[in-house]
Amino acid sequence: MENGDPAFGWVGGALCLDFANTVGNHRSRDPREKLRSFEHLVGWCRQANILNKEESKEMLHRNATVPAQGERLLHMAVDFREALFRTFSEISQQHQAPKCDLEIINDFLARMPITLQIESRNQSLVCAMTGSVLDEARLLGPVAWSAAEVLGAPEKLSRIRECAGPDCGWLFLDLTKNHSRRWCDMDDCGSRAKAKRYYRRKCEKESQSG
Numbered sequence: 262m263e264n265g266d267p268a269f270g271w272v273g274g275a276l277c278l279d280f281a282n283t284v285g286n287h288r289s290r291d292p293r294e295k296l297r298s299f300e301h302l303v304g305w306c307r308q309a310n311i312l313n314k315e316e317s318k319e320m321l322h323r324n325a326t327v328p329a330q331g332e333r334l335l336h337m338a339v340d341f342r343e344a345l346f347r348t349f350s351e352i353s354q355q356h357q358a359p360k361c362d363l364e365i366i367n368d369f370l371a372r373m374p375i376t377l378q379i380e381s382r383n384q385s386l387v388c389a390m391t392g393s394v395l396d397e398a399r400l401l402g403p404v405a406w407s408a409a410e411v412l413g414a415p416e417k418l419s420r421i422r423e424c425a426g427p428d429c430g431w432l433f434l435d436l437t438k439n440h441s442r443r444w445c446d447m448d449d450c451g452s453r454a455k456a457k458r459y460y461r462r463k464c465e466k467e468s469q470s471g
């Protein structure tokens with residue numbers, strides 16, 4: 262993590278869900294936005310291995326000289342994220358994905374005409390984007406592909422869950438054998454729920470004995 266980047270969560274099991282989870286307490290009245298600047302967006306892409314260190318530096322440098330450009334990319338990313346959040350949240354409740362949000366996702370996909378090439382580097386093969394690639398495609402193309410991949414796979418769609426924490430709103434793929442995952446993170450919402458149950462039981466016992 263670079264200095265100053267927020268701590269992002271990586272519990273989604275798919276890049277598109279991890280990106281939807283770049284807000285803390287998404288369901289509360291006071292959600293915690295983690296993409297508060299263009300630097301944070303680039304920081305997320307760096308942590309997601311979408312950009313390497315040099316590419317992050319270059320992306321920040323290029324957009325720092327035109328600050329309005331960084332702002333534009335940030336707004337676009339946040340709108341895209343909210344469309345992903347609404348779409349996958351509805352799907353987790355066995356509802357239809359909102360048509361207008363699918364349009365936003367499709368618009369986003371249409372803006373990324375990327376040519377992929379397999380290149381040989383350091384005796385291994387890598388998949389590289391070539392041609393004139395827009396910054397939005399460079400930053401969020403892999404997230405959009407991940408969304409398209411999940412939305413097009415019925416076996417993955419049936420595994421989309423939203424955390425049972427009342428305010429949380431984080432989304433994930435439930436890959437447990439018995440389809441029993443309820444929490445984004447057992448050390449977070451899971452342990453909070455456990456503590457709540459413990460205190461409730463303790464209070465009940467105390468009121469019974471008192």
Ligand SMILES: [Zn+2]
Nearest residue numbers: 424429445450
């Ligand atoms: Zn949670």
